[in-house]
Amino acid sequence: EAQVTQNPRYLITVTGKKLTVTCSQNMNHEYMSWYRQDPGLGLRQIYYSMNVEVTDKGDVPEGYKVSRKEKRNFPLILESPSPNQTSLYFCASRHPRGSTQYFGPGTRLTVL
Amino acid sequence: SQQGEEDPQALSIQEGENATMNCSYKTSINNLQWYRQNSGRGLVHLILIRSNEREKHSGRLRVTLDTSKKSSSLLITASRAADTASYFCATDVFYAGGTSYGKLTFGQGTILTVHP
Numbered sequence: 001e002a003q004v005t006q007n008p009r010y011l012i013t014v015t016g017k018k019l020t021v022t023c024s025q026n027m028n029h030e031y032m033s034w035y036r037q038d039p040g041l042g043l044r045q046i047y048y049s050m051n052v053e054v055t056d057k058g059d060v061p062e063g064y065k066v067s068r069k070e071k072r073n074f075p076l077i078l079e080s081p082s083p084n085q086t087s088l089y090f091c092a093s094r095h096p097r098g099s100t101q102y103f104g105p106g107t108r109l110t111v112l
Numbered sequence: 113s114q115q116g117e118e119d120p121q122a123l124s125i126q127e128g129e130n131a132t133m134n135c136s137y138k139t140s141i142n143n144l145q146w147y148r149q150n151s152g153r154g155l156v157h158l159i160l161i162r163s164n165e166r167e168k169h170s171g172r173l174r175v176t177l178d179t180s181k182k183s184s185s186l187l188i189t190a191s192r193a194a195d196t197a198s199y200f201c202a203t204d205v206f207y208a209g210g211t212s213y214g215k216l217t218f219g220q221g222t223i224l225t226v227h228p
Contacts, residue, residue: 033215033216035218040220041220042200042218042219042220042221043155043200043218045216045217045218048215058215088152090154090155099160100157100160101147101155101157101202101216102157103154103155103156104154105153106152106153106154108152
């Protein structure tokens with residue numbers, strides 16, 4: 001089954017404790033993205049990757065890091081999480097030629 | 113920054129009625145996509161319309177695109193309670209070679225509630 005998986009689905013952590021949210025897709029997509037969703041602000045792109053070792057900042061990259069060492073994986077790293085990074089995070093993937101974007105189920109992060 | 117802006121922000125209708133949501137955007141695009149999100153879950157693709165298309169249908173969905181006005185509308189006909197969800201438009205811009213820039217830009221969404 002074609003899918004994007006994220007782990008963990010729920011995470012409560014404390015300020016400053018480094019964390020990684022994993023994302024994996026099984027569709028051999030070149031493009032992958034991370035979004036955060038906050039009430040009243042819609043989906044905002046954090047980072048995106050157009051292929052292995054090719055990443056670029058989205059609209060709200062501050063406080064986040066990503067890496068793309070393999071085509072299927074695109075982890076999101078918060079080196080020093082802060083309460084304003086409490087949010088619902090989505091990973092997504094798609095082919096380059098303007099096709100459907102597939103979303104993961106989301107990771108609800110709370111930073112205390 | 114958000115390219116797409118949906119209107120209305122919230123829409124409440126009775127089962128069987130039609131629901132129309134609008135999306136406006138600022139820059140030239142190659143295609144516009146509509147997604148649906150059930151509460152707190154991942155977004156699901158509904159329909160894609162290319163910049164050279166004016167109207168597209170898929171089941172009970174009808175999408176129009178007016179590139180001169182930089183706007184799109186999504187019509188759901190004969191709505192059902194199960195259509196209750198948030199609906200987002202997303203715009204896509206291509207390089208000259210025909211591949212996407214890589215970032216879909218989403219609007220803030222319309223919350224649709226369909227009462228049984």
